[in-house]
Amino acid sequence: MSDFLSGVAVFTLAYPSLMALVWMCGGLYYYFQWERRDLALARRGLVLPRYPKVTLMVPCYNEGANVEETIGHLLRQRYPDFEVLAINDGSRDDTGARLDRLAAQDTRLCVLHQRNQGKAMALNNGLKVAKGEILVGIDGDAVLDHDAVAWMVKHFLDSAKVGAVTGNPRVRTRSTIIGKIQTGEFSSIIGLIKRAQRIYGTVFTVSGVVVAFRRSALEAVGGWSTDMVTEDIDISWKLQLAGWLIHYQPQALCWVLMPETVRGLYKQRLRWAQGGAEVMLRHGPQALRWRNRRFWLLLLEYAASVLWCYAMVLLALIWLAAPDLHALGEGHFFAWSGVLMTSICLLQFGVSIFIDHHYDKSMARSFIWCVWYPLVYWLLNLVTVIVAVPKAVLRRRGQLAVWESPDRGESFRDKK
Known part of the structure; x- marks a missing residue:
């Protein structure tokens, strides 16, 4: 039994460090293989061989405080042929009235109103009336860089197999410690993960806040699933299982x-976490088939992350029952594990700052806060996965997934 517990303890310590090394290596490979060329191209100026029509779809729910800023930035895109389609998902505030007022001022903006049915239904209704060959989804509280659309469209022109391009979200709520340390997550964890997953050919999820789709790819898979709590994870798997590729574009800020x-x-x-578990339950069996073997690394990564959470709970319960794990601390591995994990953490942030300073010049200022994020990330991941997996198993299939207004922090609301 002691050997088993020692093995579990080694796994709980080694897994986060191993994944950090995988993410760093993948991120660096992506940077030197592809990203540097785009950075050089950005300095010269991106020019596309053609500019297919793009529809910028903005699902909105209770976004009255933010939607004017979001739409204003979209209308200033430096792209020659686009329309903006805002879908008001039964908002209880003045979102609908604000959108109608904006539409009266600019003919490039079209507004749809529907009863509250969730983000996926809003996007599906938008798909029915959108005129664009490429559809770009933007959240109603996001601010899109003026050149982001062109950078995402480039991937669709380069390869007919690309079904979606996920952009590069950057945190702008940095007034509290929780806000500041999330800048570390988006660079040293989320950004590196997407680069690494792009290397081995499958992406767990697009960033729902900023993502572009090929219209024909969406239509081929039947659009977004309305019963999944995270429609972005689900559409990622539907597209890739149907044979489409998903690319990552850091320039699409x-x-x-x-x-x-x-x-x-x-x-x-x-x-x-619940959305990830729901997707695994729905699409995991199909991904296990031999013809979908390129998904196996992704499935292994997810399974290992869930196993790590429950392994941590097991050790915690054993310690509570008999608080003497001295035997687990014997050996050189455990003696040096703290130093090793700290070193890997600092290296991980160093790599992310090296890569992402091209897009976020102020990121280095948050380094003192960012170094705490791995601890927060893994503990938060632990708690949410433990709670989310049973919720996903017990959730009734076919139940419409609607949303609540997200918490954006008191400091940001005060500024508004």
């Missing part, structure tokens, strides 16, 4: 509002 309270952050990550 989008500034997003993130929770700045513990409660808001927990609720958001619980939804993400």
Whole structure:
């Protein structure tokens, strides 16, 4: 039994460090293989061989405080042929009235109104009336960089197999410690993960806040699933299982509002964790087939992350029952594990700052806060996965997934 517990303890310590090394290596490979060329191209100026029509779809729910800023930035895109389609999903505030007023001022903006049915239904209704060959989804509280659309469209022109391109969300709520340390997550964890997953050919999820789709790819898979709590994870798997590729474009910058309270952050990550579990339950069996073997690394990564959470709970319960794990601390591995994990953490942030300073010049200022994020990330991941997996198993299939207004932090609301 002691050997088993020692093995579990080694796994709980080694897994986070191993994944950090995988993410760093993948991120660096992506940077030197592809990203540097795009950075050089950005300095010269991106020019596309053609500019297919793009529809910027903005699903909105209770976004009255933010939607004018979001739409204003979209209308200033430096792209020659686009329309903006805002879908008001039964908002209870003045979102609908604000959108109608904006539409009266600019003919490029079209507004749809529907009863509250969730983001996926809003996007599906938008798909029916959109005129664009490429559809770009933007959250109603996000600010899109003026050149982001062109950078995402480039991927569709380069390869007919590309079904979606996920952009590069950047945190703009940095007034509290929770807000500041999330800048570390988006660079040293989320950004590196997407680069690494792009290397081995499958992406767990697009960033729902900023993502472009090929219209024909969406239509081929039947659009978004309306019964999944995270429609972005689900559409990612549907597209890739149907044979489409998903690319990542760091130049497609989008500034997003993130929770700045513990409660808001927990609720958001619980939804993400539940969405990931729901997708595994629905699409995992299909991904296990031989013809879908390129998904196996992704399935292994997810399974290992869930196993790590429950392994941590097991050790915690054993310690509570008999608080003497001295035997687990014997050996050189455990003696040096703290130093090793700290060193890997600092290296991980060094790599992310090296890569992402091209897009966020102020990121280095948050380094003192960012170094705490791995601890927060893994503990938050632990709690949310433990709670989310049973919720996903017990949730009734076919139940419409509607949303609540997210917590964006008191400091940001005060500024508004």
